[in-house]
Amino acid sequence: MSLPTPPDTTRRPDRAFSTPAVVASCAGFVLIGALQSLYGPALPALRSAYGLSPSGAGLALSAHFIGGVLGVLGFDRAFGRIGNRALLGVSYALMALGSVAFAFSPYWPLALLGALVTGFGFGGIDYGLNQLFATGFGRRSPAMLNILNAHFGIGAIAGPALIGLLGADRYPSVFTASAVLAALLLLPLGGVRDRTPEPADELPEDAAGGPTSLRTRRTATLLTVFVVLYVLHVGVEAGVGGWEPTHLEAVGHSTTLAASATSVYWLMLTLGRFLVAPLTLRWSEPAVIAVSCAGMALCLLAAVLPGPAPYAYAGVGLFIAPIFPTGLPWLRRAVPAARRAGALVIAASMVGGAAAGPALGKTIELFDVRAVPAVLFVLAAACLAATCRLTRATRSPLEPARDPGTPLT
Structure with a gap:
């Protein structure tokens, strides 16, 4: 007589994430919160390094936001066509590459391109994790979404504090550390369910009543x-x-x-x-x-x-x-x-x-x-x-x- 198979306590059937993947997702939101908040404290050093006006240095944050919007819309087109792990993995990789490019670009246009690429990955993580958390925990999804987005705030508070501690001229080191963290967050993606079924209460349009x-x-x-x-x-x-x-x-x-x-x-x-x-x-x-x-x-x-x-x-x-x-x-x-x-x-x-x-x-x-x-x-x-x-x-x-x-x- 064989013993019954124990239930999978790491990833329940109604969840899109294993417990380590939930922790990694929260770390991902700390990362994107920090990245968004780093540009402002780094402005004095950027102006000095590239000989920029205040408005010219401010283009870094604008490029990041433009990349973020493009990332949200672009990854939405891919959502459901490629697996969730691939979507999140590409986003983390783009953040890592963009952060390194922004930190070490010898010319300002290349640094702006790095900010744009970082923003594109930022948008993919923001969209992808919010989308998956919205459906991946059943009735607990609103609670989990609030916890996830709270970690964005932790990063937004910690980022400027880190720049203030190290000095604005050390911003390349901070962006490099962000790139390393983004690369490390590729490792727990195996705990993300690659395909998530639509919730039962979401019917296709032709199944709904009415004209x-x-x-x-x-x-x-x-x-x-x-x-x-x-x-x-x-x-x-x-x-x-x-x-x-x-x-x-x-x-x-x-x-x-x-x-x-x-x-x-x-x-x-x-x-x-x-x-x-x-x-x-x-x-x-x-x-x-x-x-x-x-x-x-x-x-x-x-x-x-x-x-x-x-x-x-x-x-x-x-x-x-x-x-x-x-x-x-x-x-x-x-x-x-x-x-x-x-x-x-x-x-x-x-x-x-x-x-x-x-x-x-x-x-x-x-x-x-x-x-x-x-x-x-x-x-x-x-x-x-x-x-x-x-x-x-x-x-x-x-x-x-x-x-x-x-x-x-």
């Missing part, structure tokens, strides 16, 4: 509102991160306090994703995002007042934290017919982050820097309106309104 034209219009409307939500909330996130120090100094706070408060904002954004992870096991995604948008708006309203402004901005970081990762599983269920919906909103969020700085700068030229929290409040209120619209549109007619505190089964 095709109505389904198409509904899909387009929902996807448009999701894109609006992502563009606006990432615009608020980048807007606070970019303009909080200027606003705080303008209303009478010291330069030191303004800089410290901005660091606290990013720390709270990271902490918020860890804190909300267990809540997503009991609260639905629409409920989590609605509370987040409402809290974000109220904190921005409080930031109009000079006294509580530093604390209010910390609150914005805490409330805005869950929106990006928690919205992705909701998007996949709400718009199952649009296979590229995830790529579209991730790319749109990058565009929103890139556009926030110039848009707020133009607003400040027209009004005053003191208007920053009021303008961002309007965007946060629009996020709340979009969330309410999506909640009504995605609730089944036969589904009763659920108490948000009721556990998901």
